[in-house]
Amino acid sequence: MHDALDYQKSFVAAVLSPEEGRVIPGLSGSISAAVATAIYRNNILEGFSESLKNVYGAIFVLIGEDCFREIAYSYARSIPSLSGDRNAYGEHMPAFLAHHPLTRKLAYLPDMARLEWASHEAYSAAENFIVNGLHASLHLVESSYPLMALWQLCQHPNEEGTLDLDALGGDSVLVVRPQEDVLMRSLSPGEAAWYRALLEGHTPDQATAAARTVEPDCDPMLYGETAVGDGVLQQQH
Numbered sequence: 664m665h666d667a668l669d670y671q672k673s674f675v676a677a678v679l680s681p682e683e684g685r686v687i688p689g690l691s692g693s694i695s696a697a698v699a700t701a702i703y704r705n706n707i708l709e710g711f712s713e714s715l716k717n718v719y720g721a722i723f724v725l726i727g728e729d730c731f732r733e734i735a736y737s738y739a740r741s742i743p744s745l746s747g748d749r750n751a752y753g754e755h756m757p758a759f760l761a762h763h764p765l766t767r768k769l770a771y772l773p774d775m776a777r778l779e780w781a782s783h784e785a786y787s788a789a790e791n792f793i794v795n796g797l798h799a800s801l802h803l804v805e806s807s808y809p810l811m812a813l814w815q816l817c818q819h820p821n822e823e824g825t826l827d828l829d830a831l832g833g834d835s836v837l838v839v840r841p842q843e844d845v846l847m848r849s850l851s852p853g854e855a856a857w858y859r860a861l862l863e864g865h866t867p868d869q870a871t872a873a874a875r876t877v878e879p880d881c882d883p884m885l886y887g888e889t890a891v892g893d894g895v896l897q898q899q900h
Contacts, residue, residue, distance in 0.1 A: 678704050679740045711739040714749040718783045719756060721775055721817035730765055737763065750787065754780060771828060774806035775813060781838040782845050795861040795870075796897035802838040803850075803858050810834045811849040841894030853878030857886050 670688070677687045677700055687703060690696040712735035716723050723731045738759050744752045757776040760766045781802035788800030804810065809831035816826060835855035838847050850858065853874040860870035871883040890896035 675743065678707055679743065680704075681740065708736050708739055710749070711735060711744070711752070715753050715756065718753045719776060719779050721779055721814050722756075722760070722772060724817040724820045725772065725775065725813075726766060726769070733765060734760070734763060750783075753783070756780065771806070771808040771810075771813065774804070774808055774810055777806075778804045778810050778814060778836060778838065778847075782847060785838050785840040785845050788840060792897040794864050795867065797858075797861055798839055798841050798895050798897075800838075800840040800845075801858075801862070801895060803835060803855065803862060804838055805833070805835045805855065805859075807833040811836050811847065814847070837895075839893075839895050846893065846895075851878060851881065853881030853883070854886050857881075857883050 673688050677685050683701075684697070686696040686700040690699050692699070694702075712732055715735045715738065716731065719731075726734070738753075738756065742755050742759070746752065757773040757780065760769075760776055761773040766772050781804050785800040785802060788798075791799050793799050808828055809826065811834050812826055812831055813828070835850045835852070836847055837850050837854075837858065838845065840846065856877045857870045857874040860873040861867070865873070867887070874881050874883045874886070887896060891898050
């Protein structure tokens with residue numbers, strides 16, 4: 664068992680190594696060990712890259728194919744998958760983008776990655792309700808950048824258009840999948856405070872107070888009616 668574990672560690676180290684000359688130990692056959700290792704390495708890293716692209720499609724559009732591949736390869740080498748399910752892979756991408764030399768100056772990227780991971784998680788979330796009757800898939804993603812406008816721009820990359828990130832200001836985005844598709848929409852300050860309070864376990868009355876603190880003229884009753892109608896909030900009896 665010990666020998667098998669040692670070989671597995673050597674295999675992974677060789678495949679994920681950035682050193683081109685490193686080979687998987689014990690390979691034999693008509694193809695050289697160097698070529699066989701390169702094939703393994705390319706297939707595995709490309710597989711992870713495609714998996715990450717499926718989750719982080721907006722990031723792919725924003726930084727381009729070559730940069731994304733470099734990021735994905737570096738991510739796979741730094742944070743190997745611990746699950747056989749590739750749908751569970753990519754959780755740490757927001758923090759990774761914040762520190763990688765190629766992307767750390769693009770301050771909005773980590774928040775965009777948080778939005779995309781929230782959407783990914785919402786899609787596969789359980790069909791039940793949790794704290795305060797909120798749907799289990801619900802996330803609130805908040806940023807000092809206009810995430811929703813930026814995400815929408817990335818859905819149509821061939822259309823001309825620009826965004827003034829500073830002029831548009833911050834955003835609070837509701838991410839939830841009450842039915843078949845993931846719903847994402849920007850929230851007003853009052854509605855964001857209302858959802859934030861409920862997610863933190865505060866009572867509906869406390870959520871109402873929190874909403875009116877940041878937006879005195881808001882209508883928390885309308886927030887509740889909309890949430891129930893959308894299937895985001897379970898009707899309280």
